[in-house]
Amino acid sequence: MRIIVTGGAGFIGSHFVRQAVQNQYPALAGAELVVVDKLTYAGRKENLAPVLADPRVRFVQGDICDTELMRDVLRNTDLVVHFAAESHVDRSISGAAEFVRTNVLGTQTLLSAALEAEVGKFVHVSTDEVYGSLDADGTPWTEEEPLSPNSPYAASKASADLLVLAFHRTHGLPVCLTRGSNTYGPYQYPEKIIPLFVSRLLAGRKVPLYGDGANVRDWLHVDDHCHGVALVAGGGEPGEIYNVGGGTELTNRELTGRLLDLLGLDESMVERVADRKGHDRRYAMDISKISGALGYKPAVPFDEGLAATVDWYRRHQGLWGEDA
Ligand SMILES: NC(=O)c1ccc[n+]([C@@H]2O[C@H](COP(=O)([O-])OP(=O)(O)OC[C@H]3O[C@@H](n4cnc5c(N)ncnc54)[C@H](O)[C@@H]3O)[C@@H](O)[C@H]2O)c1
Numbered sequence: 001m002r003i004i005v006t007g008g009a010g011f012i013g014s015h016f017v018r019q020a021v022q023n024q025y026p027a028l029a030g031a032e033l034v035v036v037d038k039l040t041y042a043g044r045k046e047n048l049a050p051v052l053a054d055p056r057v058r059f060v061q062g063d064i065c066d067t068e069l070m071r072d073v074l075r076n077t078d079l080v081v082h083f084a085a086e087s088h089v090d091r092s093i094s095g096a097a098e099f100v101r102t103n104v105l106g107t108q109t110l111l112s113a114a115l116e117a118e119v120g121k122f123v124h125v126s127t128d129e130v131y132g133s134l135d136a137d138g139t140p141w142t143e144e145e146p147l148s149p150n151s152p153y154a155a156s157k158a159s160a161d162l163l164v165l166a167f168h169r170t171h172g173l174p175v176c177l178t179r180g181s182n183t184y185g186p187y188q189y190p191e192k193i194i195p196l197f198v199s200r201l202l203a204g205r206k207v208p209l210y211g212d213g214a215n216v217r218d219w220l221h222v223d224d225h226c227h228g229v230a231l232v233a234g235g236g237e238p239g240e241i242y243n244v245g246g247g248t249e250l251t252n253r254e255l256t257g258r259l260l261d262l263l264g265l266d267e268s269m270v271e272r273v274a275d276r277k278g279h280d281r282r283y284a285m286d287i288s289k290i291s292g293a294l295g296y297k298p299a300v301p302f303d304e305g306l307a308a309t310v311d312w313y314r315r316h317q318g319l320w321g322e323d324a
């Protein structure tokens with residue numbers, strides 16, 4: 001089996017590749033993996049160091065918007081797992097163009113190449129942010145929830161989702177979509193709240209908590225996210241969407257408190273700053289579809305996963321340079 005993994009040098013994609021090569025996913029055991037990654041600020045080829053020497057792994061530095069390269073790379077491919085994206089909400093607020101280019105145009109370029117190559121399955125890795133924002137007492141989202149993205153990042157991912165579904169309905173391309181919740185773990189570029197706060201606190205710097213700190217996120221360990229994606233790659237039905245949530249809902253204040261406790265620090269390290277523009281209040285996922293259909297169950301207890309993540313950043317301080 002030949003698998004193309006786009007964005008495989010980033011946070012979640014590199015975890016997927018490392019785990020796949022280590023045969024953690026029965027449906028993908030023994031597969032040849034071709035990683036396609038542009039190596040933006042968020043991608044590090046070194047994230048794949050533990051598996052790069054494996055003869056089943058090939059690395060191609062390239063842009064998913066490059067039509068000729070994608071046509072070439074996707075030939076004779078059984079499965080595409082599409083992680084590559086611009087992924088950070090704050091960056092999409094200060095400049096949306098690269099989000100539209102990579103997340104929308106890049107996805108369309110890949111879909112066209114996948115159609116031409118007659119790939120066996122195309123798994124598009126998406127996000128719960130496409131559903132919008134929930135009130136404190138709102139019911140967690142199922143896959144039937146209408147799309148209502150708020151940030152430019154979420155809008156670009158929702159656009160990509162619609163294109164993926166359109167290629168299924170129009171051309172019969174065998175696609176599946178996963179929609180993951182906020183993911184944490186090692187190897188994440190320190191711009192999202194957990195790696196940013198941990199890196200700063202370890203360096204003795206204060207952390208910026210947006211607004212009232214009462215926004216809620218549904219936390220998912222990267223190991224569980226990737227297991228969900230692998231289950232969908234192995235057994236997901238063409239044309240179907242699967243939510244992949246972690247089930248640990250926390251306000252940003254609660255999350256920050258846990259990080260301070262793990263590091264033996266106090267509230268004086270927290271700086272309250274202006275709120276993010278258009279800040280989504282709460283994300284929460286109903287995962288009964290993937291649990292019932294494919295046996296998905298998040299396995300990493302949040303407190304254990306968070307402690308191990310803090311420990312990993314402690315052992316890898318300065319990995320992304322001082323300014324990250
Ligand atoms: N991080 C989360 O909490 C989260 C949650 C749900 C879904 N997702 C989705 O999961 C996927 C992976 O997210 P992540 O957090 O690992 O992102 P990331 O930013 O860590 O990694 C993205 C990777 O894509 C590569 N890339 C970017 N533009 C490219 C292009 N034009 N061509 C080729 N490669 C390119 C980067 O070099 C990087 O290696 C994304 O599609 C994201 O939308 C992320």
Ligand SMILES: Cc1cn([C@H]2C[C@H](O)[C@@H](COP(=O)(O)OP(=O)(O)O[C@H]3O[C@H](C)C(=O)[C@H](O)[C@H]3O)O2)c(=O)[nH]c1=O
Pocket residue numbers: 087088089090126127128129180181182183191192193194196208209210211215216217252276
């Ligand atoms: C960076 C930062 C964030 N925050 C707040 C803002 C959010 O309420 C929460 C999480 O923010 P973060 O940017 O880490 O993640 P989201 O905006 O929820 O989006 C993330 O989860 C989804 C599912 C994806 O799909 C995205 O790729 C991923 O970036 O912490 C702060 O208070 N201070 C900060 O410095």
